[in-house]
Amino acid sequence: MSHPSALSYEVLVTDGVTRASDKRLPNGDRIVSSPITSTLIFGKTDAVLIDPPMSREQTQKVSDWVAQSGKHLKYIYVTHGHGDHWFGTEQILERFPGATVYATEGTIR
Numbered sequence: 001m002s003h004p005s006a007l008s009y010e011v012l013v014t015d016g017v018t019r020a021s022d023k024r025l026p027n028g029d030r031i032v033s034s035p036i037t038s039t040l041i042f043g044k045t046d047a048v049l050i051d052p053p054m055s056r057e058q059t060q061k062v063s064d065w066v067a068q069s070g071k072h073l074k075y076i077y078v079t080h081g082h083g084d085h086w087f088g089t090e091q092i093l094e095r096f097p098g099a100t101v102y103a104t105e106g107t108i109r
Contacts, residue, residue, distance in 0.1 A: 005043045009039055013035050036053040040066060047072065052088035053084065056088075066092075066095075073098075
């Protein structure tokens, strides 16, 4: 009987996105969204990406990061329905077309 290989993970935090709104912070600074965390869980050859980010720039960074891992992206898992955790999914799939996307029913609604 073979034993599965141990799993490892890495986390990438991408910078927040400056909001397009004319509203400003009390000090006059533009409003920026929170940074976004994506996690890559991987074994010897395959990987699962947890939470693709929101913007095209963030998603490009995550795609490059996944590619540099040398792992085969097999799955993408979206943890919940906020756009900053799934808007980049289509762009990720363009680069990794064999990946399958998963989310709970509550996430999809």
